[in-house]
Amino acid sequence: MRKSAYVGMIFLFFFLLAAAGTFFLVVMDIGGTAVDMPVRGYLEVPLSGPVSEVAAPDSLSSLLLRARPLAMHDLWMNLRKAKVDGRIQAVLLRLGLLQCDWAKANEMREAILDFRRSGKKVYAVIEEAPDFDMEYFVATACDRIILHPLGWLGINGIGGDVPFLKGALDKLGVRAEFEHVEEYKTAANVFTEKGFTPAHREEMESLYADLFAQYVAMAAKARGKSEGEFRALIDRGFFQGEKAKTAGLVDDCLYEDEVQALLRQDGRTPARVRFDDYTKVRPSSVGLETGRQVALIYAVGTIMTGESLPQVLGGSTVARWIRTARNDGSVKAIVLRIDSPGGSSVGSDVIWREVALARKVKPVIVSMSDVAGSGGYWIAMAATRIVAQPQTLTGSIGVLAGKFSIDGLLGKLGITSEKLVFGEKADIFSPFRPFTPDERKVLKEEILWTYEQFLAKAAEGRGLTRDEVDAVGKGRIWTGRQAKDLKLVDELGGLTMALGLAKKEAGIDADEEVRLDVWPKKRSFWQAIFSRTGIGLDIKSAAGREKILDTGRLMNRTNIWAIMPFWVKPQ
Incomplete structure (x- = not known):
């Protein structure tokens, strides 16, 4: 067989594979909302792996990400639905290692x-x-904790090591x-x-001592033990x-068939309802929602200036969403859900203005x-009310700026440069x-001036003086529980509490x-292919393509940051 024939066959194979994938996504888009629900069922929740705040807005993004990560919004909504859905008799959580922090874990507990x-x-x-520890903390909210008969349960506290790279640099x-x-x-x-x-x-010990104390108090109470x-x-x-x-850490040691027997009611085992289907x-x-x-x-x-991109919160994009909600007379209140370590001070201020x-x-x-x-607090501080989980990491009212100088490295490599500048x-x-x-x-x-703007706006939004904010600022991170005592947040709770406050404030x-x-709005397959209207980017137009390039340029040029530490969690 000729070489050209082999090439043609390989091309045809990948073409058919792409066509099949596209057909699958289109079918999902058209008929993906149909769910065949049993009369009696239990909701099975695979509670492990990465935990995002909200799922990718379209099926194409889910395909590119290769797997649909668990989204807090979906978990919160599915448990709200299951609570009032007569077809759901129970919930079965299959717990594995979670890739999130303690505030999301507590949000899960509250939803359970x-x-x-x-x-x-x-x-x-299990x-x-x-x-x-964090996963067990979630499990303590359940009626019963079940461990495999040979299962190994480790609750050995929280902590670890924080790396420092200066020596290597x-x-x-x-x-x-x-x-x-x-x-x-x-x-830095x-x-x-x-x-x-x-x-x-001092900061790290304070944070993790408080997180550990909360974990011990809540888990001990749930398991009927003293903190000691x-x-x-x-x-x-x-x-x-x-x-x-x-030891009283779990209630049963069961195999899978015994777990199914535990779910049985009136001699009948309810049918399994997959989490993704129930979504x-x-x-x-x-x-x-009526x-x-x-x-x-x-x-x-x-947070960056410009438009949102994957893993980037674009100041222009989120500001536009808030502006749209503000101008929509049918929207009675706005809940702004924040999961951000900050970033560009300008991008943060763009959102602050719209709030x-x-x-x-x-x-x-x-x-x-x-x-x-940091910038994540900046965008929050003008709100009517701020709700944080007791374990949220917030505050970090401070600014930094700088660069990496690589002249020493270049000298070792034998690389030289010549300066050509116009302007001192x-x-x-x-x-x-x-x-x-x-x-x-x-x-x-420059950064002191930016810091003063941060202080002034925080003081205005929180009803404090500049000096009161400065006393709890200076870049220091606080847990949500600490932040409430310091008047940086108003209430401790999750999305359900925030929604309740929104209703109350709106009458x-x-x-x-x-x-x-x-x-962001959910998008169809074709919207995902041809536009990015959900996040404000339209790749069909030259202006839309230029916005993407502008965002990339701004990411490279941002020099003043309101951002939290990279390693705030010991590993």
Whole structure:
């Protein structure tokens, strides 16, 4: 057979594969909402892996991501639906290692506890789980915790190591040159230090001591133990099978067939309802989301100026969503759900402005997830009310700026450069040379000015003085529980509490259902292919393509940051 024939066959194979994939996505798009529900069933929830705030808005994105990660919005909504759905008899959580932080874990607990108020049971099934504290924390909200008879359960506390890279950078000839406001603004310390500074250590120990105390108190109460007893179990660390049951950490040690027998009612085992399938059940079909409208806007990712891109929260995009909700008379309130460590101070301020304008027209309630610090706090502080989980990492009111100088590395590699500048400071951010003392002074003055804007706007939004905000600022991160005591947030709770406050502020009765207008909007397959209207980008037009390029350029040129540390969680 000729070589050209082989090439043709390979081309045909991949063409047919792409065509089949496209056909599958189109079929999903057209008929994906049809769900065949049993009369009696149990909802099975695979609670493991990465946990996002909201699912990808289209099937194409899900395909590109290769797997649909668990989304908090879907879990929250599915448990709300299952609570009032007579066809769902129970919930079975299959717990594995979660890739999220403690605030999302507590949001899961709250959703589980709310479902249990219906009188239906929730079972947590664990097979093998070393180093499982956060996941076990979620499991303690369930009616029963079930461990495989040979399963290994590890509840050995929280903590680990925070890496510092300065020594490695020194050997490479790379210098991290950053100015920051102030001593607790430690986002660049991983590059500029060889260990904790006193302020950095104080901050980290305070955060994780509070998270650990909350974990112990809540888990001990759920398992009917004193905090001292539970701490003693943590110090033991690891339990297998019946030992975990004897210690009171689990209720049963069962095989899969025995788990199914536990679900049986009146001699009949309810049918399994897959989580992804149940996500397609419309809330209105079970009596939810039938009233007036509330906008639910997700602000997730590192904040940049320009338009949103994958993993990037575009200031222009989210500001436009808020503006649209503000100008829509049918939207009675806005819930802004934030999961962001911050980023560009300008991008943050663009969103802050729209929140401040919207607040004058209708209630704006912020719901904080795992992180809402630095720029993530900036976009929240003008809201009518701020709700955070006790474990949310927030605050971090501070600013930093700087660059990496690689002249030492280039010298080792034999690479040279020639300067060509017009303007005394034209190459101030060049990686080919370090800052001069005068340039560092100018940089410090610039970020101090930005910090003062941060303080003033936080004081205005929170009803505090500039000095009161500065006293709890200086870049310091707080847990949600600490932040409430410091008046940086108003209430402790999750999305359900935020929605309740939105209704209250809008004059809607607490028992009245509201329809959620969720942003980013879900898009059809064809919208995903030909446009990005859901996030504000239209690749069909030259202007839309230019916006994408502009965002990339701005990401490269942003020099003043309101962002939290890269390693805020010990590994």
